[in-house]
Amino acid sequence: AAQDYPTAVSLLLVCKEVRLWILPVLYTTVVLTSSNAIIRFFRGLMQDAGPNPTSPILAPLVRHLWMGPIGRSPTPGFPKAFEVNDGYWSSADLQLYSTSWPITMMHQILSSCTSLRSLAILNLGQNNWSHLEGVIPTTLESLWLGPIHGPLILKNFRHHPRLRTITSIDTYMRDDEVKDIVLSPHCRVFRRAYIRSPQAVEYAFQQLPCVAQSSTLEEMRIELHGIAGDDAWEARLKQLEEKYxxxxxxxxxxxxxxxxxxxxxxxxxxxxxxxxxxxSSESMVNSYIVYFV
Structure with a gap:
């Protein structure tokens, strides 16, 4: 069953005894692509954590969690086990600044997932991030946020996760935010991805001097998406590289x-x-990516 997703799910439905060893396989990595998916996942966690659970509580089994849209169609080149119908890949209702985000349930999900290592939240309105940062678990090592996420202030993480990788997508960040991340003794990779945002990209270049002050950062990465073949943009990028x-x-x-x-x-x-x-952080023969829509 560890190598056969349909068989694993079938066994869950017909044999309670196998839940103890199948659930950790299924719930290592969870992708939630709509508000309904978040709500159903939350209800599943709460039901499993009832007064007389018949299996390990699900939430601590989750190590990687994605909440938000993931694109329009499956990514070519991935194993068949990870291909899903187009509906799984739609942006659904989790649009930027949408009121559909169930923030209270997300708060409780994050509070419950005490073994979480990687968290990605895409399209969450910047004013909502402050409601979640305080419950980010201690175990978290990789954080992915954007576009236009709220202030990313490490001291606001009450449980003090030792974040090794931070990915910020298409977001202006203050100098103090960037410096605190770069100088964090735990951060190894700080990645900033931009979608044709000239001013934001230049600000990112202006904030590069703090890298020299860090003795622990291994990579400061500025990524530009959607500019390949755009002569004006490529010329602008060359100017920035020369200027800085x-x-x-x-x-x-x-x-x-x-x-x-x-x-x-x-x-x-x-x-x-x-x-x-x-x-890369989990054995592919021992884990699946489970999609909720």
């Missing part, structure tokens, strides 16, 4: 153009990167 050359010469600074975003969009590109990260 002393800071770009730091080997930890990576300026990357992502051409695949031209055809598949930044959400699919980011989701694919998140998949690769989660799959």
């Amino acid at each position: 050359l002393p800071f770009c010469l730091d080997k930890r600074v990576k300026i990357v153009v992502r051409p695949e975003a031209q055809t598949q969009g930044i959400f699919r590109t980011i989701f694919r990167d998140w998949q690769l990260e989660t799959l």
Whole structure:
């Protein structure tokens, strides 16, 4: 069953005894692509945590969690086990600034997922992030937010997770936010992805000097999505690299153009990167990505 998703699900339905060893396989990585998915997942967690649970509580089994849209269609090149119908990949109702986000339930989900290592929340309105940052679990190592996420202030994380990788998507960040992340003794990779945002990209270049002050950061990555083949944008990027050359010469600074975003969009590109990260941290024969829609 560890290598056969349909068989694993069938066994769950007909044999209670196997739940003890199948549920950890199924719930390692969870993708929630709509408000209804978040609500159903929340209800499942609460039901499982009832007074007389017949299996391990589900929430602590979750190590990787994605909430938000993931694109329009499956990513080519991934194993058949991870291909799903187009409906799973639609943006559903979780649009930026949508009132459909069930913030209270998300708060309780994050409070319950005490073994979480990787969390991605895409399209959450910037004013809603402050309601969730206080319950980010201690175990979290990788955080993905955007576009236009709220202030990312490490001291506001009450449980003090040792974040090793932070991905910020298409967001202006204050100098103090960037500096605190870069100088964090735990952060190894700080990734900033942009979708044709000239002013925001230049601000990111202006904030590169703080990299020199860090002795622990391994990579400061500025990614540009959707500019491949755009002569004006490529010329502008070259100007920025020349203008901030002393800071770009730091080997930890990576300026990357992502051409695949031209055809598949930044959400699919980011989701694919998140998949690769989660799959590399878990044995593919011992875990699945479970999609809720």
